Every structure is written in C-alpha cells, then in structure tokens.
Amino acid sequence: MEIGARLPWVDELQSPLLTDLYQLTMLRAYVANDMHGEAVFEFFARRLPGRRNFLMAAGLEQLLDVLETLRFSESELRWLQEQRHADKELLAYLSDFHFSGDVYAVPEGTIVFADEPLVRVVAPLPQAQLVESRLVNLINFQTVIASKAARSVLAAPERLLVDFGMRRAHGGEAALLAARATFLAGFGGTATVLAERLFGIPVYGTMAHSFVQAHASEEAAFEAFARSQADNVVLLIDTYDTVRGAHRVVEMIPRLRESGISVHAVRLDSGDLLALSNEVRAVLDANGADEVRIFASGGLNEYELERLIGAGAPIDGFGIGTDLDVSSDAPFLDCAYKLQEYDGQARRKRSAGKATWPGRKQIFRRYRSDGSFAGDTVGIETERNEGEPLMMPAMRHGRRLQTSESLPTIRDRAQESLAAVPAPLRSLNKSADYPVEISVAIRELAAELDRQTG
Amino acid sequence: MEIGARLPWVDELQSPLLTDLYQLTMLRAYVANDMHGEAVFEFFARRLPGRRNFLMAAGLEQLLDVLETLRFSESELRWLQEQRHADKELLAYLSDFHFSGDVYAVPEGTIVFADEPLVRVVAPLPQAQLVESRLVNLINFQTVIASKAARSVLAAPERLLVDFGMRRAHGGEAALLAARATFLAGFGGTATVLAERLFGIPVYGTMAHSFVQAHASEEAAFEAFARSQADNVVLLIDTYDTVRGAHRVVEMIPRLRESGISVHAVRLDSGDLLALSNEVRAVLDANGADEVRIFASGGLNEYELERLIGAGAPIDGFGIGTDLDVSSDAPFLDCAYKLQEYDGQARRKRSAGKATWPGRKQIFRRYRSDGSFAGDTVGIETERNEGEPLMMPAMRHGRRLQTSESLPTIRDRAQESLAAVPAPLRSLNKSADYPVEISVAIRELAAELDRQTG
Numbered sequence A, B: 001m002e003i004g005a006r007l008p009w010v011d012e013l014q015s016p017l018l019t020d021l022y023q024l025t026m027l028r029a030y031v032a033n034d035m036h037g038e039a040v041f042e043f044f045a046r047r048l049p050g051r052r053n054f055l056m057a058a059g060l061e062q063l064l065d066v067l068e069t070l071r072f073s074e075s076e077l078r079w080l081q082e083q084r085h086a087d088k089e090l091l092a093y094l095s096d097f098h099f100s101g102d103v104y105a106v107p108e109g110t111i112v113f114a115d116e117p118l119v120r121v122v123a124p125l126p127q128a129q130l131v132e133s134r135l136v137n138l139i140n141f142q143t144v145i146a147s148k149a150a151r152s153v154l155a156a157p158e159r160l161l162v163d164f165g166m167r168r169a170h171g172g173e174a175a176l177l178a179a180r181a182t183f184l185a186g187f188g189g190t191a192t193v194l195a196e197r198l199f200g201i202p203v204y205g206t207m208a209h210s211f212v213q214a215h216a217s218e219e220a221a222f223e224a225f226a227r228s229q230a231d232n233v234v235l236l237i238d239t240y241d242t243v244r245g246a247h248r249v250v251e252m253i254p255r256l257r258e259s260g261i262s263v264h265a266v267r268l269d270s271g272d273l274l275a276l277s278n279e280v281r282a283v284l285d286a287n288g289a290d291e292v293r294i295f296a297s298g299g300l301n302e303y304e305l306e307r308l309i310g311a312g313a314p315i316d317g318f319g320i321g322t323d324l325d326v327s328s329d330a331p332f333l334d335c336a337y338k339l340q341e342y343d344g345q346a347r348r349k350r351s352a353g354k355a356t357w358p359g360r361k362q363i364f365r366r367y368r369s370d371g372s373f374a375g376d377t378v379g380i381e382t383e384r385n386e387g388e389p390l391m392m393p394a395m396r397h398g399r400r401l402q403t404s405e406s407l408p409t410i411r412d413r414a415q416e417s418l419a420a421v422p423a424p425l426r427s428l429n430k431s432a433d434y435p436v437e438i439s440v441a442i443r444e445l446a447a448e449l450d451r452q453t454g
Helices: A008-014 A021-032 A060-069 A074-082 A088-095 A125-130 A132-155 A172-184 A193-199 A209-214 A218-228 A242-258 A273-286 A302-310 A407-419 A440-453 B008-014 B021-032 B060-069 B074-082 B088-095 B125-130 B132-155 B172-184 B193-199 B209-214 B218-228 B242-258 B273-286 B302-310 B407-419 B440-453
Strands: A038-047 A102-105 A117-124 A160-163 A233-236 A263-268 A293-297 A317-320 A334-342 A361-367 A373-380 A392-396 A436-438 B038-047 B102-105 B117-124 B160-163 B233-236 B263-268 B293-296 B317-320 B334-342 B361-367 B373-380 B392-396 B436-438
Touching (some): A008 B008, A008 B172, A008 B193, A021 A088, A021 A125, A038 A132, A038 B209, A060 A102, A060 A132, A060 A392, A074 A088, A117 A361, A132 A172, A132 B172, A160 A172, A172 B008, A172 B132, A172 B172, A193 B008, A209 A233, A209 B021, A209 B125, A209 B334, A218 A233, A218 A242, A218 B021, A233 A242, A242 A263, A242 A273, A263 A273, A273 A293, B021 B125, B038 B125, B038 B132, B060 B132, B060 B392, B117 B125, B117 B361, B160 B172, B209 B218, B209 B233, B218 B233, B242 B273, B273 B293, B373 B440
Parallel strands (some): A233 A263, A263 A293, B160 B317, B263 B293, B293 B317, B373 B436
Antiparallel strands (some): A038 A334, A102 A117, A361 A373, B102 B392
16 A cells, blocks of 8 residues: 555445444335334443443434434445445435434433433434444443543542553544543543544653663663653653662752753553552652652553552552453443334334333433432433433434534533432442332333233 | 535544554654664563463454555644644654554464464664554454454354444444454354445344334334345344244245245344244244244354354354454453564563563464464574464565455465364363463573663
8 A cells, every 4th residue: 555545444434334234124125115204213221231330421422423424425325236235216215315313312421320311313214223333333332431431530539540542442443432431531631642633632641661671771761751852751660670760760850950851750550559659659759859740550440540549559640541441341331222113103122131111211310409319210201200301402403403512511511420429329339229210101101012012 | 514524533543643642752752862773563462361262363454554554644743743742853754754664473364372473563663663552453453353253163163153243342443343353263244334345244134123113013024124125034033022923934935935035034132042043943944944044143152152052052143243342251452562672682671560572583383283283482583493483574664565365365264273273272261271482592582681681
C-alpha cells in the first residue's frame, strides 16, 4: 500500500454494511410485503453483569451520528445485488434509505439498572430493524466501559484517573470510545492522543521502560527526557530498581531547577505499589521534593485502587489500562433491542429465559430527601407515575432535537447521578438489588398479550 | 449531520494520532538527542490467560497495512504544534515520517505459546517506538479472538461454526476483525455483512424474533419470510414455543415445495438446546423433513459446544456470539512490546515481575513422528538450533516482502497448525504447559546484561 493510502477496513466502518445479514433478509421480506408500519424497539439490559450494582448509560452521541448519516452508496448497492443479498425491490428501497424515525433515550451519564430502557427507536419497521446491530454495538460497549470506569471513580475520589488502555482495547474504535466513556464517567483524561483531538479530552503521557533502556543509564535517560519536554515532566522510575530510581530523581532536581525545569511526578509501574509508594514518598520528602507527585500504573483496577487508598498509599494519580478498556470482569451486557409494538399493537417475546415486558416505556425515578435514589418504576410512557421521567426525546424525524451535548455537560451529569447512588450500591461488591418495579399497567399488558397469542 | 456525511470519529481511526501520548514525548527526546540508532522490539505474551493451552497468532496483515500507510497530515502536524505536543524539531521529523524498518513475524494462523515472539520490529528507534500502541492494539486483539475461536473449532469438529458477535463486540473495528480472526481460526463464516465485502468471508443470516413478532402469527411470519428469500431459508422457531414452531415448519413444507421453495434449516435460540434439538429433530424426521438442518445459537461458547456434542445433540451448526467476540473468559493477553536491542547493544528490563529475555529471537519448533509438536526452543536468531524456525521476514525497508496472504491460505495453515497441537493441550481445560525452553545463549546474554547494569 502507498504511504498515506487509506486503510480499507477502517474506511469501510462507515458503511451500512456493518450490520448482521439477517437485517437484510428481514428487510427483503418487509419490503416485499409492504410492512412499513410504525415499529417501536427498546434497548435494555436484562440483568446487571458480574459485581455491577448499576450501569452508566453512554454511547448515544455516536448512535445519533450513525442514524443521521446512514445511507447506501452506489457501489454498496451494486455489491448487494451481485451477492444476491437484495432483490430489485429491496435495492430500490435501500437506494433511498435514510433514517426518518424518532429516538428517545436516557441521557448519557445517567445511572440506570436492569430492565430499564436506555434507548427507544420509533420508526417504520424496516428502518428500526436495520439499525439494530450498530445500535447495540455502540450502546453496549460505551455503557460497559462507563459503568466500569464509574467504579474506579467511586474507589478513588479526588485522585487523578487516566485511561491507559488503548493497546489492549479491542481495536481502534474501542480504544477511542473507551477514552470517551471513561472521561464522561469521571476520569481526568486518557493517554490516547486522538481522543484529545476528537473529543477534547485531556491527554497524559510519560515514558516507557524502553526509553530508559535505550539510554546508557537511568540518569542519562531521565536527564534527556526532562530537558526535551516543554513541561509536565514525569519520570518512570521502576525499570531497574524503584527506590534507587527515586534517589536518582532527587539528585537531579537541583540541576534541572537551574535550567528552569521542574519534575512534576514520578511513575511506578510494577512491584508492591503500596510499599514502594511509601518508600518513594519518603525519599522525595526527605530530599525537599515534596512537590513531586506519585503516579502509579500496572495491572490496576477498581479493586486495587480501593485497596491502595484504603491502606493510605501516598499515590496522587493512577493510570488504568487493560482491566478498564476491556472491562475484564464484565466485558458485555446481557442486553437486547426488542420489538415492543408494531402497527399500533404491543408485542412480546416469550422465549425461555428471554421474555420481555411490552409497550413504550418510561423510567420514573424517586429520590430521598438527601437527594439519593429511592427507587424506580418502569411504566408505560403515558402512565401517570410518581418520580422523575428519565427517557427524553433525542431525535425526531431522523434529526437531532438539540445540538450534540458537550462531554463536560455529560460528565457533570454523570457526577451528579453517581453522587446520588445510594450507599449500599456504591460498594465494589454485589449489594442488594436496587428497587426497580414494573408497573401494574405493564404487567396487565403482558398478561393480555399472553392470552391473545396463547 | 448530513445524510451520507462521514463519521469523524471513524474517519480519524486512520490517523497516526491513534497512539499513546508517551510515544510523542519519547520521540521528542529521541529527535532532540539524535537517537536514530537501530532498535529491535519484540511482541510476545508473558503467560497464557485463563484456560488457554496455546495461542493462535493473528492480526499481522492489518499491522503491515498500518505500517505501510502511516503518515502525518498537515492538519495533524498543525494540531500537534498548537497543543504543544511537538516542538519544531519533532514537527520536522514527523512531517517526513514513514516507517522504513523491517518486520519479522510468525505467520498468521500459527499456534504459539508464552515467551515466544509473534512480531519483531527492527527500525530506527523513534519509528519502532511510535508504532507500538497500534501494533499491540491490533495483534493482541486478533490473537485473543483467533485463540478463543480455535477452541470452538476443537470442540465442534465437522460442524458449521458462524460468528454472531458483532453487536457485543467492542465497537465496529472489533466486530469486523473478530469476523476475520474467527474465520482464519476455522469458523465457516460470520453474520457481519461487511466482512464478506472486505475479506470475502461467507456470510450467514436468518431472522430475528422481532420478525416473528411483527407478524400476526408465527405461521404468517414463516410463510412471508420463506417466500421472500432467494434461497437458504432458515426459520427461527423459538419465539413462542420451539416444538410447536417445528410442527408449524413441517406443515408448511409441502405448500412451500409447490412454489419451489425449500426450507434449509430451523434455528433454536433459547431453552435447553440438547432436549429441544432432539425433540425438533424427531418432529422433522417423523414428517419427512430429514433434509432440514438444525442450527443453534444463544449464549454459546466452546464449553457448551463440547457439552452438546458430547451428549449427541443433533445440531448441524452453531452461531456463537458474545463470549467469542469479547473472548469473555480471557479478553486480553498479558503481552508486551519490549526493546531487545538498541544501537547494537542487547537490552533487558528487570522491573519486578516483568523481566524480559534479551536479544533478537527465533522460535525453533520440533515435531514428533506423528506430526504433532514435540517442544519449542526460543533461541537467538543466529543460534544453531534443532527445529523449524517460525519467525519469517514480513517487511523490509518498510515494504511488504510478499503480497498479502489470502485468508484461505492463512486458514489452511491454522488448520494444519491446530491439527498438530498435542493431545493434552487440545482440552478446553488447562493442561500441563507445553515445553518452551529458553536457550542457553539467551540465558547467558541475560546474565551478562544483569552484571553490566547491576
């Protein structure tokens, strides 16, 4: 390939062909039988994974982008015809395709629970069906990551948390959207440069062990690094021996200061972080370097954060990578995008273990006097219910209702929503379930449908 | 956004800014200090995750694409300057950047083990360093997925295995590359349409429960679907009651046959797949529909496949989704891209728990008389060692040495390599470790380096 050429497999991630084949086989039948009636689909988690006590909704912004731009190019249409994935009628339909439906959603950064719809799509049936695969792909992933990141935010309040996960994230889009999801959940930044360019997320970086190894000595590496940076010098001190590394740093500081260079922090990336951070803090403080911060990384997750902070480790910031960006203890949601209504009739799936509640739903949230969540009711949209409704209109006739929300706005909402999570659910371990009631109206609707389709 | 507009966050995944900031801070120092000597980095897994007894190498093709095309655009350079991520010298260097190094790698589809290098990069230090983040991102992910998929191939020989995981994959690139990695590992195809267009992977699709629910009855849904498809009619029969669904299918078959339509298969997606597949098979056979295949999906993974096949479930094909595409039991490798040599000098990291073996390495594989692997030695490239060398030159001076390997070629190699995995390692559970020796020459080099940097 030529230098600067575009990568075909990346370029084509824009394509509406990034979908499951069954969307096309179903559309073929819908178009053949003129089934363009209004369909209502909802996306929700059936249950909370692993040790999760709540989820944090995320990914809506990218979904709306996809819905607004989706269309089939001439060459895609030709290809579908050649592969016999579309007959004439379907090709005619797809050549004109644009999403003209309505979307309702829980705003990003909101805490939600199992059985609660995060997104509702109301559109002609073939449209609402076609968008399923990418919708689930985008909302599931960012919600998984924001929910995982929120746990680190709970475990390490007032500390700088930085996403270090790009290399182990599942591909490029995962790395980029994980940076977004962790930031909106309360992280302070990311190491992924592109996330700063695209989303304005603060970006952090230090040096790798290879940098130290490429130099004749650790001192030479530190000196070369410090003198080449504009500011924000962070030195990685564990390549050979962490405490010896800390001594080297304090020896250098006066020399560097003469050149107007200050060392902002040292980074520990291996070993017993609790013991080493205490030893390093002592070395720094005993040598008048109490302004130098300690940053830690290396196999961290919310459990390690809780343990280190609980034990009083003098660590000012944490770089969290792999476990975060793949959400290793819960890498997916048991979630679904289900038909709730077609052509004015409520619908319900009854497959063993996968039955769903029918109807267009709303989440009604009640609060205690201290501002924390008291309980939710999932009711029919038009039902009168106590509590704040969480699902909001996001798109009408295929167009966004507002301009995109800024990430800081979403991040503020996330912090507010996280602050209102009741105490037992703030634990990193599984606590008692949060009360989510299914309203009487929904239960009656389900029973009626079961009688009809008996 | 306008219909048909490009999605900025997808478009920019082409960018060299999809990297960790520390690559840029290190490059700044390297360029300032004229450190352009030849560097040797190797990528390897430190240990095998979870219940893995081997890994299957994958992702090289996309890595070579990235290395061949990588360059910085004017607008990226301007942005780096504005954000103060690059000084004048670094900007001048990056404006000219292209990867001119050599790459050696284990060919995709080859079975490998811990401590064995999958990729070696030999290039001027700043080049070899800059490419680290995306290299690890691409090789780790596809290797994780191919290794997971190979387990299903072992568990279900002679069955059709189809990747159903797009919706729970971590973003779009993950979905697409998971389709590639599962196919090369021996899957028969994928549901992800774009994977057929880009990689020529066979694509499979049926219908969703929503299709059945959108119709007045299950019969009406089956009939409408069958009559609208060109061929390959697969009916999903578990929306209401699986066995009743099977009866409906056999009742329809004579009517459809009159119209020249045949039902290829039925799909079960919930419930007790062992019991239901037996019941459904009995219904089909008792009604002269023994040509109709049974396809199963819903929460499957290699363990379920082993259980179902061991119990004799009459299932002809499996759709495997979530657990596969996120490799839920081992969603990442404990892997690293480490400096082995700089400017003619071997290098070694000694961080606690993360020490590495130095030098330019080769894997030498020995075979038993039945063709199965007998043991590997990781030695110095130039060492004489018994066994077949596995690392091959893939790129020289920044250009591929051969044209891209076709996926069928890689898939054949994978099948051959998988067939040679010794019996105990073919278990889905952790078996004894496969013998991978570190050669005496490497151990001596490591000891010598330790004395020098002591």
